[in-house]
Amino acid sequence: MGDIIYTTPVVRCLKQRFPDAEIHFLTKEQFKYIYQNNPYLTKLHLLKPRLFDTISSIKAEQFDLIIDLHNNLRTSIIKAVTRIPSSTYKKDRIHKWLALKFKWSRFISSKHLVDRYMDTVKFFGVENDGKPIDYYISKNYDIQELLPPSHHQKFITFIIGATHFTKRMPNNQIIEICRGINLPIVLLGGADVKENALEIKAALGDQVYDTCGSINLDQSVFLVSKAHKVIGFDTGLTHISEAFNKPLASIWGGTTPELLGVSPYQISDSLIVGIELPCRPCSKFGLEQCPLGHFKCMKNIPPDPIVNFINS
Structure with missing residues (x-):
């Protein structure tokens, strides 16, 4: 995607x-x-x-x-x-x-x-016009039907889904990041990360609203378009968010934006998060487990830069 x-x-x-x-x-x-x-x-x-x-x-x-x-x-x-x-x-x-x-x-x-x-x-003779990517939402969804009243005004979307394990941050780190954020948070992802979302929600309570597996892609994109800022991993919805010029904290584990050539495109404010390791990147598209078993590329990412970017 x-x-x-x-x-x-x-x-x-x-x-x-x-x-x-x-x-x-x-x-x-x-x-x-x-x-x-x-x-x-x-x-x-x-x-x-x-x-x-x-x-x-x-x-x-x-x-x-x-x-x-x-x-x-x-x-x-x-x-x-x-x-x-x-x-x-x-x-x-x-x-x-x-x-x-x-x-x-x-x-x-x-x-x-x-x-x-x-x-x-x-x-x-076709030249790049230098404009952002395009995504056209099917309709203007009613945000009151998608989110509780506590999340109607200013909220952060955290895209916790990704196709492969090595692209996703462990739940305990997501929880730590969310605890430092001073705004309501909406979790986005498919049914495959529903259990992750339930664990995160249980730890954080009403600050977090879980939509994982309960809304479709177009509705998820609509919520991204209404968000104050976005946090996400190397996954389709994170890249789609660039169509709306939302400040984006893009978190990378086993993959790297340099290898894929997909750093945030034509948006005014972004943070690319990833740590240098001799084993990174380990794949182009992600793996089902860390090849070396330690998963340091995600586990060693400090939460403070992400939290500061979102709260600033």
Whole structure:
């Protein structure tokens, strides 16, 4: 999800450069929220269970060009079978592998992922407009239906979910950070972190309101858009928050923003939190456990910089 939100400037800049062109976007069903209300898009396509059916629908549209921003086996098959001219995002897999294997930072590109995506349309004369990423919320939800009265005015959103264990901070540290914050806190995440949220809520009481697993992504993004500040790990919702220029404390464990090229993009106030270790980063996308068993990359993060950033 984080990778997909960073494609939105490409779609926007393409449409601005070619206002009369049709621009379609293909993604998975679970990521439809990112593009379903995007005004720069002509049509949103969702991957079908059978790749052959997806290819058939692509052929039926009679496209002039494919911009491949994923560059995986599936998109390679689509390009080969449809024979539509294409421009493809360069993943730079070898340099990333060397950076992971030998922790040689000189192999890591300093370009943000957005700018690397934009390289696929440079030949078209398309330039980055320097504006933030885009997310268009489906509707103006009623905050009184989503949050208790104590959280209607000024609140902090803490995104405690992430796909993999090594991206998530232990509950005791989240609790310590929350205790230092002087505003109400809303916990955001999926059903997979519901037990974590219940433990955090039990320790902190009414200061914290738990929405994990009880609201959808679009509603979560709405709450982020109304928050005073945001705290989050390396996960899609944290990256989506950048669309609303909210002050963001971005916490990194086994992954690093440098390796992925996804530091906070075009927002005015952010704090990137992570500690230097010889074993870090241990992966590009996170792991189910610390390879060395100590998990120092998260456990050794001090709470004070985060608390001070949020309270300042």
